[in-house]
Amino acid sequence: xxxxxxxxxxxxxxxGSKIIQIKISAPDIAKKAKPGQFIVLMATEEGERIPLTIAxxxxxxxxLTIIFQEVGLTTRLLAKxxxxxxxxxxxxxxxxxxxxxxxxxxxxxxxxxxxxxxxPVAKAFKEAGxxxxxxxxxxxxxxLILEEELKKISDNFYITTDxxxxxxxxxxxxxxxxxxxxxxxxPSSLVYAVGPIPMMRKVADTTxxxxxxxxxxxxxxxxxxTGMCGCCRVSVSGKTRFSCVDGPEFDAHLVDWDELAKxxxxxxxxxxxxxxxxxx
Amino acid sequence: MKKEPVKIxxxxxxxxxxxxxxxxxxxxxxxxxxxxxxxxxxxNPLCISGCPVGIDIKTFIYKITQxxxxxxxxxxxxxxxxxxxxxxxxxxxxxxRKACVLTREGEPxxxxxxxxxxxxxxxxxxxxxxxxxIKPSHVSGSMPYVKKVAVVGSGPAGLSCAGELARSGIKxxxxxxLHKLGGVLRYGIPPFRLPRDILDYEIDSLKKMGVExxxxxxxxxxxxxxxxxxxGFNAVFLGLGAGxxxxxGIKGENLCxxxxxxxxxxxxxxxxxxxxxxxxTPVNIGKNIIVVGGGNTAMDAARCALRxxxxxxxxxxATIMYRRSEVEMPARRLEIxxxxxxxVKFKLLxxxxxxxxxxxxxxxxxxxxxxxxxxxxxxxxxxxxxxxGSEFEMSCAIxxxxxxxxxxxxxxxVTPALKTDKHGDVIVNPETMETSLKNVxxxxxxxxxxxxxxxxxxxxKKAAKAIVERLFDxxxxx
Numbered sequence: 001x002x003x004x005x006x007x008x009x010x011x012x013x014x015x016g017s018k019i020i021q022i023k024i025s026a027p028d029i030a031k032k033a034k035p036g037q038f039i040v041l042m043a044t045e046e047g048e049r050i051p052l053t054i055a056x057x058x059x060x061x062x063x064l065t066i067i068f069q070e071v072g073l074t075t076r077l078l079a080k081x082x083x084x085x086x087x088x089x090x091x092x093x094x095x096x097x098x099x100x101x102x103x104x105x106x107x108x109x110x111x112x113x114x115x116x117x118x119x120p121v122a123k124a125f126k127e128a129g130x131x132x133x134x135x136x137x138x139x140x141x142x143x144l145i146l147e148e149e150l151k152k153i154s155d156n157f158y159i160t161t162d163x164x165x166x167x168x169x170x171x172x173x174x175x176x177x178x179x180x181x182x183x184x185x186x187p188s189s190l191v192y193a194v195g196p197i198p199m200m201r202k203v204a205d206t207t208x209x210x211x212x213x214x215x216x217x218x219x220x221x222x223x224x225x226t227g228m229c230g231c232c233r234v235s236v237s238g239k240t241r242f243s244c245v246d247g248p249e250f251d252a253h254l255v256d257w258d259e260l261a262k263x264x265x266x267x268x269x270x271x272x273x274x275x276x277x278x279x280x
Numbered sequence: 281m282k283k284e285p286v287k288i289x290x291x292x293x294x295x296x297x298x299x300x301x302x303x304x305x306x307x308x309x310x311x312x313x314x315x316x317x318x319x320x321x322x323x324n325p326l327c328i329s330g331c332p333v334g335i336d337i338k339t340f341i342y343k344i345t346q347x348x349x350x351x352x353x354x355x356x357x358x359x360x361x362x363x364x365x366x367x368x369x370x371x372x373x374x375x376x377r378k379a380c381v382l383t384r385e386g387e388p389x390x391x392x393x394x395x396x397x398x399x400x401x402x403x404x405x406x407x408x409x410x411x412x413x414i415k416p417s418h419v420s421g422s423m424p425y426v427k428k429v430a431v432v433g434s435g436p437a438g439l440s441c442a443g444e445l446a447r448s449g450i451k452x453x454x455x456x457x458l459h460k461l462g463g464v465l466r467y468g469i470p471p472f473r474l475p476r477d478i479l480d481y482e483i484d485s486l487k488k489m490g491v492e493x494x495x496x497x498x499x500x501x502x503x504x505x506x507x508x509x510x511x512g513f514n515a516v517f518l519g520l521g522a523g524x525x526x527x528x529g530i531k532g533e534n535l536c537x538x539x540x541x542x543x544x545x546x547x548x549x550x551x552x553x554x555x556x557x558x559x560x561t562p563v564n565i566g567k568n569i570i571v572v573g574g575g576n577t578a579m580d581a582a583r584c585a586l587r588x589x590x591x592x593x594x595x596x597x598a599t600i601m602y603r604r605s606e607v608e609m610p611a612r613r614l615e616i617x618x619x620x621x622x623x624v625k626f627k628l629l630x631x632x633x634x635x636x637x638x639x640x641x642x643x644x645x646x647x648x649x650x651x652x653x654x655x656x657x658x659x660x661x662x663x664x665x666x667x668x669g670s671e672f673e674m675s676c677a678i679x680x681x682x683x684x685x686x687x688x689x690x691x692x693x694v695t696p697a698l699k700t701d702k703h704g705d706v707i708v709n710p711e712t713m714e715t716s717l718k719n720v721x722x723x724x725x726x727x728x729x730x731x732x733x734x735x736x737x738x739x740x741k742k743a744a745k746a747i748v749e750r751l752f753d754x755x756x757x758x
Binding site: 028088092233234263273 | 457458459467495496497498501502503523524525527529533534535536537539540542543546547551552555556557558559560561562564640641642688689690
């Protein structure tokens with residue numbers, strides 16, 4: 001099977017870590033994919049299987065858009081591929097799609113590359129007739145992605161940067177707290193957040209006192225991503241669940257964040273070692 | 281007649297425990313002849329009744345004694361498509377060899393004296409594989425296909441069913457979710473038990489017979505059963521395998537460096553983590569690796585772990601912890617012996633109660649308890665019970681949980697019309713292996729829980745026969 005990259009764009013590039021968008025021709029997957037789902041890919045035959053969120057499907061349902069940040073060896077190798085190059089393997093769509101329905105008000109929060117995940121979900125919630133409030137967070141202005149796309153579909157739109165280089169200085173939760181304090185959230189409202197673990201955890205802590213339903217999409221480590229290995233297991237409400245087949249979305253108030261943060265660092269040493277070896 | 285069984289040649293434990301090359305070297309022609317000559321050629325051969333697919337063992341062994349090795353190979357192939365694979369992975373001591381007249385009645389597994397049927401099968405299989413005289417009976421493209429069958433999963437059941445159907449002149453497309461073919465034969469069984477060139481040979485043979493393989497396609501996610509029929513498939517065979525690994529359900533089980541055996545073996549075997557960093561998938565290794573369980577998967581995991589310790593120059597200390605005693609272990613006796621020879625330790629009649637971690641969330645020790653055996657349970661094996669006050673602790677850098685699998689629900693969940701039992705396994709008509717959906721058949725672990733390779737192949741064969749009858753019957757008007 002030939003899995004071709006049809007397009008590549010560098011969305012952000014600061015201090016050696018790029019955020020890259022690629023388009024992959026995969027009609028079989030594109031036809032089936034729904035917001036909230038992911039694919040698993042291998043850049044090369046020796047490569048790892050890594051899960052990545054499907055950011056967008058083109059209108060004729062033949063091409064997937066994938067956006068990723070260079071963090072480990074696999075994403076760095078993937079970043080070296082160009083339009084016309086092929087991936088070794090691609091499978092999906094995986095995980096449960098987001099349950100799209102009319103909540104009324106939906107607050108969507110994206111941090112870093114997590115913004116990729118919220119984009120298709122926000123679009124789908126908008127199409128379902130919800131009022132969309134979007135809060136985007138980035139470390140710094142140059143790392144902010146999909147701003148225009150999300151602005152277009154949002155009824156209210158906020159940006160925060162850690163360093164204050166753009167939008168408001170601070171965290172997404174600063175804005176979230178203000179919003180939640182300024183109106184009595186309807187019990188049927190929804191907060192949907194994707195980003196780094198500390199961010200999702202802070203969102204969960206912020207919404208909990210308001211008793212507002214909060215969903216997060218987790219980025220656990222995976223191997224097969226079809227429920228076979230249990231690498232991606234997370235404790236949700238004290239029960240072991242597999243992110244790949246039971247998730248990737250879970251109730252933010254029930255996730256054991258400590259455990260997830262630790263499990264996602266299982267291979268940190270090896271990751272650094274192999275990146276050094278390959279000079280990446 | 282030679283009374284003593286002919287010992288199989290194996291690589292020295294010290295040497296082989298440092299690599300992933302095959303452990304058992306197989307019989308030479310002379311050794312095979314000597315071993316075959318021990319067979320009593322019973323008038324009423326019991327061994328055959330012990331084989332899940334009913335291989336005519338008596339005849340194939342007789343053909344070996346006559347040096348008709350191709351004949352022996354063909355005899356086996358009448359019932360089993362993959363003698364080279366089964367000769368290596370079949371738990372013969374619980375099947376044909378246990379039924380062999382040379383095993384005393386009432387023994388838990390075959391006696392040493394029982395004929396080494398599995399090694400003779402392997403000999404015949406490897407001979408057939410190496411000799412180019414064997415050509416697939418149907419060459420692709422020789423005639424147009426009238427019927428088309430989709431096989432879901434490329435493990436033992438899927439490959440076996442595909443082979444049978446292709447031989448009957450049916451077009452077969454096998455859909456595999458992973459990037460490589462072979463299912464558990466690839467991700468589960470380590471290369472030192474089943475060399476990959478053998479698996480590749482068998483898959484290539486199927487390709488030559490016209491079987492088409494599609495990897496990276498997950499039926500249930502990417503396509504559903506209805507769509508397969510709409511695409512023109514006349515029947516579907518589900519060989520999805522068992523799916524979700526079981527965990528112990530004890531405190532601390534999600535600490536870092538606690539693996540399911542499936543994850544550990546998939547990393548090592550499918551993703552070649554033993555070649556890290558040339559292969560990019562990592563697996564963590566440390567001192568004190570504890571594998572919980574007593575089946576073949578536990579043996580495979582422990583032996584892989586030990587090899588990885590040696591490859592990484594870590595003092596080898598891999599322990600199998602099992603709550604019953606050695607006799608009750610469901611693993612092949614040969615694997616238990618091999619594990620011991622290589623230096624795997626056994627902590628029997630003990631089970632973990634809790635995993636304890638360090639501040640970074642990595643497991644560092646296990647709290648365990650001794651067990652004693654009580655009355656037989658539902659499985660017929662004596663039930664282990666905890667001995668009060670016998671708690672103890674063990675250091676543990678890596679834990680591997682090898683206590684079994686639960687049903688794979690990826691497809692059944694999205695196919696409500698496909699009836700499953702309380703375990704989530706697909707319900708079939710035992711005569712035809714047809715599911716509650718018309719023209720959808722199933723076999724292997726998705727039906728029976730955790731069976732052996734040969735049992736999966738047996739079910740697949742039965743299903744293939746029913747599929748052929750169904751499809752070709754429909755061609756002749758009633």
